[in-house]
Amino acid sequence: MKRTVKNNVSWIGKIDWELDTFHGDDYSVNHGSSQNAYLIEEEKTVLIDTVWTPHSTEFLDNLKKEVDLAKIDYIIVNHGEVDHSGVLPQLMKEIPNTPIYCTANAVKSLVGQYHHPEWNFNVVKTGDSLDIGNGKQLVFVEMRMLHWPDSMATYMTGDNILFSNDAFGQHFACDELFNDKADQCLLWEEAIKYYANILSPFSPLVKKKITEVVGLNLPIDIIAPSHGVIWRENPLQIIEAYAKWSDDYQEDQITVIYDTMWDGTKKIAHRIAQELSEMAPTTKIKVYSISTTDKNDIMTEVFKSKAIAVGSPTVGQDILSSVGGWLHFLKELKMTGKKAAVFGCYGWSGEGNKVLREMLEKAGFPVTDVEIKCNWNPTEEVLAQAKAVAQSLL
Template identity: 25%
Template sequence: MVATVTTNKPAKKPGKLTMQVAEIAADTTAMRSLDWDRDRFDIEFGLQNGTTYNSFIIRGEKVALVDTSHAKFRELYLATLQGEIDPTQIDYLVISHTEPDHSGLVRDVLALIGDRVTVVGTKVAIKFLEDLVHVPFERQVVKNGDQIDLGNGHILQFVNAPNLHWPDTMMTYDHKTEIVYTCDIFGMHFCDDRLYDEELKDLAPDYRFYYDCLMAPNARSVISAMKRMDDLPQITTVANGHGPLLKYNLKELTENYRTWSQSQTKGETTVAVFYTSDYGYSDRISQAIARGITKTGVAVEMMDLKSSDMQELRELVEHAAGIAIAMPPSNSQATELALGTILAAAHSKQAFGLFESYGGDDTSIDIVANNLTDLGLKPAFPQIRIKEEPSEMIYQLCDESGTDMGQLLSLKQNIKKMKSLDADVDKAVGRLAGGLYIITAQKGEVKSAMLASWVAQASFKPLGLTIAVAKDRAIESLMQVGDSFVLNILEEGNYSKLMQHFLKRFPPGADRFEGVKTRIAENDSPILADALAYIECKVVSRMECSDHWIVYSTAELGRVSKTDTLTATHHRKVGNHY
């Protein structure tokens, strides 16, 4: 089974870039790079509100710079930094992690500061940085609990947080200001002039979407990191790497991470997802696969083949129900050893998925597939062969492939749960009737559709409706707050063809509209030509309900093609499955 994706991705015009500088505590300055028009980040589909890259200056008797910025801000960031401080006075450059959106200007900053600066980071971060900047630098490797005294009460304490969402991540706590610098952790892609989280309702959807995309696949690591945070003294501000800083709703927003992660890890089924950091698009593709898996309620543990401990890797493979591997470089001794360990620990009761990294020298996907098949493992999704830089369609393909894997592994458990429900209640709930609808949506290159019956009007002013969308549906990614879609209403007595088409199980990345007559709505989503009526909708809010999202949307436009015809209805016998 092979899925090959090739797309022509148009070049994007540069967006609006600005800088914001603010004092956030004694001797502490935030420098925020505001990327107003960025509409996509890593695996996340359609950012509604841009993003920011946050950097910080801490002044004691010595000076520390925490993180830098994205390379697109080179001129703006370096000019701002020099306007705030003479760079040669900076003693420490603290690297929270080496992902390019935070370390993209490290080489430039080192050139400004000179040889006197000491770069501070985890062992893994320092090694990654050597490969990134290709210039010599003084370094200080820190472990969990280590401290650096800047003077004047500014004692920096370091907290290891690997795999959030990069293998070298750490947090930094300033004992004087009670600020913890968290980089990606507790962040959100939300670009706004407001420095802090003053309006929770404005931020909540982006905060949750960010967690679901980047942190949920690393839920076990989130819990471990928060246990280490519990050992810190009082925290008054979270100085994150993306979006507004957390101050006014700090307790609620940070505890959300704990609650969401505990829910994510309570399942018995786990998939091990292996990638190679800083190699091609390995980490981002793996994150998309992992996100698709977590939608099904199956837990994920991600591990970097480049820096993994062989004993930990073996134990992870042995207890996992499935393994997904991004093809590592073929010329790396470390990843070759890790791959051999995976093959030695894998067993016939597992499912597997393989995908290329587009790193230029990927290990042969066919050889690895043959080895796993010979061991008795079953493929969970078609091999993903990437021929060029990943596009939105490729990330959607990876997301859907992960979902297929999660559904395969959770099937027996879900059947067991259904059988355990009270039969009378189950039958009674099944008597709730609904209409028959097809939800269609398109955003950028990605489009999707879903047959729905859990639809109801919810308000008069404005005209609004709710739709229950299962968490593991592909279209869920296109129904975030601010997104648009079309609700196609099916006609009584004339719906079987459309219903049968959209009831099919589509393979990952398949065109759900092939062979279906459509036209384009004002909001760019497909309208089904054979529908009785359609309503163009915009998502206003979402409410989480265990295995579904309740999506509240306003009706923007609509039309009925046959005024004297009834809506198709749907009746079920049971209430615990579709």
């Protein structure tokens, strides 16, 4: 069922209430999501993006109820990832000669995934436009690495709509569709989680692209992303948020992250948090166990933080695999402007802190010289060292 976005522009996507993971199992989805596709019916009929393959039959059935497929003049593919392009193989069987407008990299992506080089690809770059009648045009803006090399946005003149694809989205199911109708707490919680876990590695590019888009002086009345709500009330607020998030973002927060074998490292983690709370009563202090808390939710809190403390016991002359995997993911996200401290217990050889320090430094976190390295279970004397660790993070 299509739903009006503005004038002759409709949403024709899928609200995916049951979705609980994304990118395989790499991203946790706590409040459902949506795959947003859009139908423009001016003198020309244009389909912007589709949905994920599991919903392809449902999507096509709904689309056929709304429009004669043979009357679709153009298909815009803003990004070739399967959650946006998954219906194309079925759709192109029905309308095989329909022009597809996308970037050169998107052609590589689509051919690589679906093996149909014969599709009618039309390559576009920033500034290219397509006339859709009634005095309106679609203007294309490449969005390389936001978050794939093939990504672009499409701007519709006249109605002043930016179809931004993965930029400015959230994994958030909202039946009301629009940001002014959504639960604001959940919306912004999911928006910053999405940025922290997906777009954070590309923050320098985000800054440049925002400057470029603003420099185009395009009036923007609506930002229509490919996941989550459509921004129609003060749509520039999400661009302003991205500008902040892309610039060494931090709040007055310190997060303690750990995993433990026999609770010794856990005791140190909680003591560090206690000392931080006493020293800085206005600072948010949060504590997470890596093995019992979703990694994406932890990363969101790390993204908000000005400093972190990371702990692991030594095991096999190394650290726990749960902590090692988490730190690998942290390195992937390329966060900047934050510092770290390390801590942990050991029984015999005690290499854990050294490994933590090296991995954090590779992830871009300057690590304080102060640490807690505890042989066996921490005594009160050892726990008292948490005061110095806490001080080093403030």
